[in-house]
Amino acid sequence: MLVVLQEIRALEDYLVMPDAEISSRIEAAREALGPRVVILGHHYQRDDVIKHADLTGDSYQLSVMASQTDAEFIVFCGVHFMAESADILGKESQRVILPDLGAGCSMADMATIDQVEDAWEQLREIGVLEQKVAPITYMNSSAAIKAFCGRNEGVVCTSSNAIPLFDIYLKEFDKMFFFPDQHLGRNTGAKFGIPLDKMALWNPHEELGGNTEEQLREAKLILWRGHCSVHGRFKPWHVEQRRKEIPGVKVLVHPECMREVVEVSDLDGSTSFIIKTVEESPAGSKWVIGTEVNLVNRLQERFPDKQIELLAPDLCMCATMYRIAPQNLAWAIENLLDGNVVNEIVVDKETKHFAKIALDRMISMTNSKAQ
Numbered sequence: 001m002l003v004v005l006q007e008i009r010a011l012e013d014y015l016v017m018p019d020a021e022i023s024s025r026i027e028a029a030r031e032a033l034g035p036r037v038v039i040l041g042h043h044y045q046r047d048d049v050i051k052h053a054d055l056t057g058d059s060y061q062l063s064v065m066a067s068q069t070d071a072e073f074i075v076f077c078g079v080h081f082m083a084e085s086a087d088i089l090g091k092e093s094q095r096v097i098l099p100d101l102g103a104g105c106s107m108a109d110m111a112t113i114d115q116v117e118d119a120w121e122q123l124r125e126i127g128v129l130e131q132k133v134a135p136i137t138y139m140n141s142s143a144a145i146k147a148f149c150g151r152n153e154g155v156v157c158t159s160s161n162a163i164p165l166f167d168i169y170l171k172e173f174d175k176m177f178f179f180p181d182q183h184l185g186r187n188t189g190a191k192f193g194i195p196l197d198k199m200a201l202w203n204p205h206e207e208l209g210g211n212t213e214e215q216l217r218e219a220k221l222i223l224w225r226g227h228c229s230v231h232g233r234f235k236p237w238h239v240e241q242r243r244k245e246i247p248g249v250k251v252l253v254h255p256e257c258m259r260e261v262v263e264v265s266d267l268d269g270s271t272s273f274i275i276k277t278v279e280e281s282p283a284g285s286k287w288v289i290g291t292e293v294n295l296v297n298r299l300q301e302r303f304p305d306k307q308i309e310l311l312a313p314d315l316c317m318c319a320t321m322y323r324i325a326p327q328n329l330a331w332a333i334e335n336l337l338d339g340n341v342v343n344e345i346v347v348d349k350e351t352k353h354f355a356k357i358a359l360d361r362m363i364s365m366t367n368s369k370a371q
């Protein structure tokens with residue numbers, strides 16, 4: 001069969017197209033590609049992109065759901081580490097596309113594999129690794145860091161399963177080194193009664209992370225100094241203010257928020273927990289929610305019989321995820337129609353192998369706790 005190679009379409013041509021045209025081109029390309037493509041939309045994605053998604057969810061859920069389809073192409077409207085996870089968990093034959101390569105995650109970028117390996121070596125040099133230390137990484141990290149955990153008896157966790165995994169590791173190991181979100185690590189550690197003076201904070205730009213040898217030896221939990229730039233914007237005074245403005249309101253926040261915010265809130269939990277809690281609450285319930293604005297707006301639309309507001313009065317969106325505009329999506333899938341795979345995310349074989357070990361460990365351990 002003669003294959004006619006088409007030139008790669010230029011993104012610039014799409015950036016000047018009107019929104020309505022972009023939208024109909026995405027739908028036409030998707031129809032023409034049929035089951036060959038699956039479009040994933042993360043919960044925090046903007047509305048004009050999410051409306052084109054075949055599947056919506058959080059990063060891990062989406063990667064698993066996509067791997068269960070027969071799609072050749074997974075177009076991930078999320079951020080870089082999510083597309084890597086889809087490649088790790090996907091079938092050999094599936095190819096993953098991130099419509100804008102600039103869509104990173106500020107938190108994931110706060111821990112590089114070189115920094116993590118250097119930190120591990122420093123712990124080895126001062127003898128801390130003579131204790132049983134487990135590296136644990138949040139899903140929001142690079143494939144290389146997931147692989148590092150896979151190689152070193154560690155695991156990946158999500159905000160949904162951090163508690164059961166901490167439970168296992170706290171019993172079986174002397175200490176944990178948690179990357180890259182200090183807040184999720186601290187909030188989860190606090191649920192197990194670990195006092196703050198047993199949680200060391202590792203600053204990758206300082207010798208021994210800015211700690212003394214003794215602090216690191218005594219710590220039960222070493223927390224990488226990373227955070228989410230979206231959830232980090234919520235402050236305890238927002239909670240106080242919203243409680244005054246909306247009497248009887250319940251405050252529901254994501255555990256990527258700082259400890260001081262979680263402490264003064266009513267409930268904290270993963271994105272799925274937040275959605276489920278609001279879904280199951282009775283009509284007339286009042287919520288202020290500390291998470292990404294697009295998710296909160298969609299909850300407002302779904303439940304007009306409940307009062308649902310964002311915790312902070314100012315806009316709080318994930319700016320990096322916002323980089324994926326409908327224009328990028330149209331460009332990516334029309335190129336697919338021409339047989340051109342643009343912005344493919346490929347995790348190398350070795351990294352994939354060890355990252356998969358850490359992810360498989362996460363599943364088997366979470367399942368064992370659920371039984």
Ligand code: SF4
Nearest residue numbers: 105106107228230318
């Ligand atoms: S909301 Fe925060 S953690 Fe999630 S992708 Fe955006 S920057 Fe990363």
